[in-house]
Amino acid sequence: MFVGIPVLVVFPLALALPQIRRRASGPVDGASGAAFDRRRIRLALGVSLGAGLLQYAAQDLRWISLVPGAAGAVLLVPAVLGLLPRGTYRAARGLPSVVLLRGIAAGSFIAAESFIPLMLVTERGLSPTLAGFSLAAGGGTWALASWVQSRPRLEPYRERLMTLGMLLVAAAIAVVPSVLIDSVPAWTVAVAWGFGCFGMGLVISSTSVLLLRLSAPEEAGANSAALQISDGLSDVVLLAAGGAAFAAAAR
Numbered sequence: 001m002f003v004g005i006p007v008l009v010v011f012p013l014a015l016a017l018p019q020i021r022r023r024a025s026g027p028v029d030g031a032s033g034a035a036f037d038r039r040r041i042r043l044a045l046g047v048s049l050g051a052g053l054l055q056y057a058a059q060d061l062r063w064i065s066l067v068p069g070a071a072g073a074v075l076l077v078p079a080v081l082g083l084l085p086r087g088t089y090r091a092a093r094g095l096p097s098v099v100l101l102r103g104i105a106a107g108s109f110i111a112a113e114s115f116i117p118l119m120l121v122t123e124r125g126l127s128p129t130l131a132g133f134s135l136a137a138g139g140g141t142w143a144l145a146s147w148v149q150s151r152p153r154l155e156p157y158r159e160r161l162m163t164l165g166m167l168l169v170a171a172a173i174a175v176v177p178s179v180l181i182d183s184v185p186a187w188t189v190a191v192a193w194g195f196g197c198f199g200m201g202l203v204i205s206s207t208s209v210l211l212l213r214l215s216a217p218e219e220a221g222a223n224s225a226a227l228q229i230s231d232g233l234s235d236v237v238l239l240a241a242g243g244a245a246f247a248a249a250a251r
Contacts, residue, residue, distance in 0.1 A: 043079040047229065050076025051236045058240035061248055080233065084226045095214045095223065099230045101162070102207040105169060107234025109200055111242045112173045116189060124179060124186045134190040138197030145201025149209075158206055165202030172196025 053072030057065040081089075087096040113135065120131035148154070149161050175192040178184045207227065215223045 040083065043082045046075045046079030047083065047233065050074070050079060051233060055236060055240045058244040059247075061244065076233075080229070083229055085223065088226075088230070095211065098207050098210050098214065099223075099226050101166070102204070102227050103230035103234035105166060105200065105203045105207075106231040107238040108173065109169055109196065110235045111238040112176065113193070114239060115242065115246070116176060116193070119177075119180070120186060120189065126186060134186070135193055137190055137194045141194045142197040142201040145198040146205045149202050149205050158210060161202045162206045162210075165199040165206065168195050168199025169203065172199065 050072040053068045054076065057067075057069030057072060059065075085096045085099055086092070088100050091097050091100050116135060117128065117131040120126040120134060121128060126134075145165070149158075154161060172192045172195055176189055179186055179188050208224075211223055211227050212220055
């Protein structure tokens with residue numbers, strides 16, 4: 001499945017590149033712009049290597065794993081601070097809070113979702129197929145929420161949509177573990193996760209809209225990249241932490 005993803009990207013990329021080249025304003029002039037680009041590339045490399053080392057360390061619970069884990073943190077922390085808007089991890093008002101919220105929403109949701117099929121199979125005896133179907137409806141509710149938040153009449157309520165979305169995500173994550181109780185029907189997961197995915201559809205789309213609204217035109221590209229870094233990095237870190245905790249508890 002993952003090998004096929006790059007193949008699927010080729011066609012839309014071929015359509016998009018000519019438009020990107022036509023609309024792009026061109027590279028930043030001067031040595032300072034080139035130095036800035038090289039610095040961001042080095043920071044991005046630090047993020048990639050640091051995240052990879054953390055994931056590697058989380059797979060092995062021996063004490064020796066602290067070495068790659070510490071090395072990953074040393075690479076990751078300064079690189080992330082250099083790429084994300086200043087004040088992100090203080091939840092500073094405005095753009096930093098939007099970037100942080102995106103990471104919290106995406107990371108917590110994906111980390112929780114990753115353990116749901118395992119829980120349904122091992123604790124409730126569902127087949128892998130049924131466990132997968134328990135999450136399938138969420139794709140539809142996520143798409144529905146993305147469409148709902150795009151309606152012009154809801155634009156003045158963008159912040160409220162994000163609040164509602166985060167409440168739905170938090171409620172879904174809180175409700176799902178209740179199926180560990182035998183008297184709670186297993187289909188509770190499908191219902192709860194459908195509402196959680198609806199919340200994610202509101203949050204993910206709205207954070208992108210708010211980020212562009214809060215960005216100067218010349219900063220839109222860099223800030224959009226920061227939003228994606230917050231999203232992907234939170235997934236990696238929380239999945240690694242959750243996996244390590246699960247492995248330790250299962251010993």
